[in-house]
Amino acid sequence: MFSVKPVTGVFLYTMTIDDLDARLIALLAAEPRVGILEASRRLGVARGTVQARLDRLVAGGVVTGFGPDLSPGALGYHVTAFVTLQIRQVSGHDPVASLLAAIPEVLEVHTITGGDDMLCRVVARSNADLQRVIDLIVEVEGVVRTSSVIALDTPVAYRMLPLVAEVARRRPG
Amino acid sequence: MFSVKPVTGVFLYTMTIDDLDARLIALLAAEPRVGILEASRRLGVARGTVQARLDRLVAGGVVTGFGPDLSPGALGYHVTAFVTLQIRQVSGHDPVASLLAAIPEVLEVHTITGGDDMLCRVVARSNADLQRVIDLIVEVEGVVRTSSVIALDTPVAYRMLPLVAEVARRRPG
DNA sequence: CTTCACACTGAACAATCTGCCCAGCGATCC
DNA sequence: GGATCGCTGGGCAGATTGTTCAGTGTGAAG
Numbered sequence A, B: 001m002f003s004v005k006p007v008t009g010v011f012l013y014t015m016t017i018d019d020l021d022a023r024l025i026a027l028l029a030a031e032p033r034v035g036i037l038e039a040s041r042r043l044g045v046a047r048g049t050v051q052a053r054l055d056r057l058v059a060g061g062v063v064t065g066f067g068p069d070l071s072p073g074a075l076g077y078h079v080t081a082f083v084t085l086q087i088r089q090v091s092g093h094d095p096v097a098s099l100l101a102a103i104p105e106v107l108e109v110h111t112i113t114g115g116d117d118m119l120c121r122v123v124a125r126s127n128a129d130l131q132r133v134i135d136l137i138v139e140v141e142g143v144v145r146t147s148s149v150i151a152l153d154t155p156v157a158y159r160m161l162p163l164v165a166e167v168a169r170r171r172p173g
Numbered sequence C: 001c002t003t004c005a006c007a008c009t010g011a012a013c014a015a016t017c018t019g020c021c022c023a024g025c026g027a028t029c030c
Numbered sequence D: 001g002g003a004t005c006g007c008t009g010g011g012c013a014g015a016t017t018g019t020t021c022a023g024t025g026t027g028a029a030g
Helices: A019-030 A036-043 A047-059 A093-101 A127-138 A161-170 B019-030 B036-043 B047-059 B093-101 B127-138 B161-170
Strands: A002-007 A010-015 A063-065 A079-087 A106-112 A118-124 A143-156 B002-007 B010-015 B063-065 B079-087 B106-112 B118-124 B143-156
Touching: A019 A036, A019 A047, A019 A161, A036 A047, A047 A063, A079 A127, A079 B106, A093 A106, A093 A118, A093 B143, A106 B079, A118 A127, A118 B143, A127 A143, A143 B093, A143 B118, B019 B036, B019 B047, B019 B161, B036 B047, B047 B063, B079 B127, B093 B106, B093 B118, B118 B127, B127 B143
Parallel strands: none
Antiparallel strands: A002 A010, A079 A118, A079 A143, A106 A118, A106 B143, A143 B106, B002 B010, B079 B118, B079 B143, B106 B118
16 A cells, blocks of 8 residues: 655655555546545445545545635635745744744745745735735745735646646556 | 734635634644534534634634545655646636646646746656646646656644634734 | 455445535514 | 514424444455
């Protein structure tokens, strides 16, 4: 079920999935309301099989949850931007990250390679409101400089299914 | 239920949510397996109320689905990177976007303001594998130049709950 | 070749939940 | 005074869930 491979000196778990797993994931993604029983009918396998597969996917960390997908836009946050930060070198990344985490409009924070230190995804209600959010970020202790780009359109929204299909394809069940 | 406000000339729907909505969303996010009935018990309201609220949130677009949350890392894709692209001006964004969408490792594509034209989130199995993925992107017709930063760490993973709580706080139920 | 481990099937069970209906009640709006 | 709306609390038949069990086929190991 698991394979262990060294990646930059650290051992990371990697789960292998087959075609049935991929079809199950795709089905759940397409119609999340279907139950285990209905899924087993759609996939043409026994209910216990679907249950076991799903348990395995969850246990293996491939499926991390079934939380509701939320749309910032529907809540009035129609502007998405990516903000890169430069951090004062003496202070570590962590205190800055926790201060950023306190800003609700900051949806995501990464530390990154390159000339900048951090990349944040932020949302705002308008371009003017984005200025307010950026001001909140600039005021964070340890943040030296910020640079923002606004996402004008999102031709490909976050998706995992093609990758799941690709992984299953390479390891046929 | 809805308010309509002009944003850059386009009218966008914005749904208002109250404290109960926010608590329902938080509960579903924390324990997605709880059914409507159990949720109503936890929230201390009638089952019909929970059902109505959830229907409203879905109808209003705040909750867009309940798809499984998938972890690229568990599938062996331990490297995340952000790639910015410059596009040949004559060709529009759309054909480039659809070619990028054909690459499974490209999880997300935005068109952006600033010196570059597009921002992609990509994953790869290793740093060496990232080179392969970037090569795939560079080979896309219309892509002139790319620039990549690797996400070293993710101190704040994508999250919406604080924003939901903030929205509900501003409009107490 | 034999044996074991494993995964899948098909079935059964009690317990629970769902979708749907209804009547009543309090607050708000005309 | 109505009328509308949201919430409550109840009931109903039907479906689903969690769980267990025995039987079967396949692949790997001895």
